[in-house]
Amino acid sequence: MTExxxxxxxxxxxxxxxxxxxxxxxxxxFYHDGGGLRYAQPELYIKLHDYTGALRYFNWFDxxxxxxxGTPQFLFEYALILFKTNRIEKAEIKILETxxxxxxxxxxFLNRIxxxxxxxxxxxxxxxxxxxxxxxxxxxx
Numbered sequence: 001m002t003e004x005x006x007x008x009x010x011x012x013x014x015x016x017x018x019x020x021x022x023x024x025x026x027x028x029x030f031y032h033d034g035g036g037l038r039y040a041q042p043e044l045y046i047k048l049h050d051y052t053g054a055l056r057y058f059n060w061f062d063x064x065x066x067x068x069x070g071t072p073q074f075l076f077e078y079a080l081i082l083f084k085t086n087r088i089e090k091a092e093i094k095i096l097e098t099x100x101x102x103x104x105x106x107x108x109f110l111n112r113i114x115x116x117x118x119x120x121x122x123x124x125x126x127x128x129x130x131x132x133x134x135x136x137x138x139x140x141x
Contacts, residue, residue: 009048039071042077046081071101079097
């Protein structure tokens with residue numbers, strides 16, 4: 001990744017932070033974030049290999065959105081960050097949460113299955129979600 005690409009990603013992160021701060025100000029000290037900006041940052045931190053920055057983000061997220069279950073991809077990113085920062089027990093819990101929210105994602109990531117042809121159980125447990133899952137096993141190395 002070139003320096004200019006890294007700078008563009010850092011600028012995206014800064015813009016998301018500004019937008020979330022404006023959202024909080026608009027709603028009188030509370031976050032509304034109907035557009036889901038709060039889910040966008042982990043992927044950017046992972047692209048930068050900034051795992052401690054991502055961990056700080058997740059700590060902020062847990063503080064400001066304590067009842068937010070997150071999307072399957074978000075939970076996967078959370079687990080990955082916990083793994084990369086050597087918080088193995090917490091990472092195991094997040095992997096289980098990921099599997100509970102979408103039973104296909106982990107197997108797809110590990111190349112154990114292709115896109116399954118099974119009836120979906122819930123809104124997030126859909127096989128089409130797996131089609132847009134950007135992570136492959138190589139990011140763990």
